[in-house]
């Protein structure tokens with residue numbers, strides 16, 4: 001137990017309001033039960049009792065159907081025979097494939113796929129051929145979420161794309177599915193950003209009825225498609241019970257699923273202890289430069305400073321000879337600024353700015369950037385570990401400024417339960433006016449939502465689904 005606080009209180013904090021199950025080996029994954037201690041404030045968002053019990057039931061199902069079980073073996077045999085045996089329908093699967101996109105993309109699609117599994121009584125298995133194992137601990141007790149390397153379709157899944165004959169959208173396009181079609185043993189769901197209207201039929205209630213009978217769903221996605229699951233009527237009923245606070249889906253599920261490995265956790269805790277723990281307040285800045293070439297730009301720097309000062313996240317610097325007198329008798333507030341960016345110049349400039357001139361409020365501003373990788377190197381183990389550490393550290397801040405349409409930022413604010421300020425995308429190398437906007441909620445945006453299909457009407461009339469702040473082709477939960 002920790003610091004003599006009452007046993008039940010401590011275990012409640014450790015388990016994040018019952019979200020996590022007790023009983024894991026603690027040393028093999030230190031973050032699992034200690035991460036709540038690093039959060040500057042306990043999350044004001046509590047999981048519903050229904051979500052907690054659903055997760056406990058999910059864990060039992062996963063244990064029963066997971067790798068190494070008789071049920072798993074039988075289910076994979078159906079893949080070899082390519083037909084569904086009516087006798088063993090109790091175990092059905094979502095296979096999440098690691099695509100070529102970055103960590104943020106992977107995490108948001110994995111959360112969405114897990115939510116889909118929860119809603120449809122399936123278990124999720126994740127592709128372990130990339131470095132997922134170096135990043136995250138096992139989330140489910142006494143079993144594994146890793147798709148075994150000898151999974152029968154392993155040799156083929158990389159080539160699955162829109163043209164694959166078992167791609168669900170393609171089958172619809174070819175009229176290969178009608179009311180008498182016997183469900184195949186597997187389907188490929190193409191839910192990547194370049195998907196077609198036929199692929200988006202996945203989000204229609206009627207289509208879910210067919211998909212339900214397919215034991216293996218292989219999913220490729222880089223999207224946060226959870227909002228559209230809310231627009232499937234039969235799912236909505238369950239979702240309202242699971243998440244009475246509708247904008248907490250990502251927050252709860254990401255805290256439930258993602259426990260950084262000890263290596264990543266060492267990076268997080270050492271940075272936290274050395275640079276953030278003493279500050280009264282921490283501001284997170286996530287700076288992603290999507291222009292080509294990417295790098296340091298004065299207009300981006302100006303935009304960040306302008307946003308932060310306008311929103312009172314950072315003080316003005318005192319001007320020479322100004323009438324502002326800093327009250328030196330007042331104890332000085334220490335504010336830490338945590339910068340995450342591929343480019344180290346942003347934090348260098350910001351640090352200089354506050355070193356050279358005091359802040360107008362007398363606050364002491366300390367700027368720290370844990371990494372500056374310069375270029376994206378997805379699937380390089382150490383690079384991805386640093387990326388996850390940065391995301392985690394951002395999630396521990398009190399206020400956060402993120403970059404428009406960056407999934408890296410989505411994960412950071414969602415995990416942290418933080419409503420970010422979003423930096424608008426600069427046009428023509430100019431500072432946008434206004435430079436940033438406060439987000440409607442802490443949820444990620446579903447940037448490629450199916451706006452025109454079976455959900456077109458409900459999207460417009462559902463009050464907890466809104467167009468994203470900065471992107472009206474996208475929707476988000478609010």
Ligand code: GDP
Nearest residue numbers: 102103104105340341342376386387406407408
């Ligand atoms: P998105 O492209 O902004 O939506 O985010 P992704 O996470 O999907 O892809 C960007 C990738 O670039 C990350 O996964 C990292 O590999 C790298 N990257 C981008 N920004 C940062 C950063 O601030 N810190 C670190 N360590 N890596 C970053």
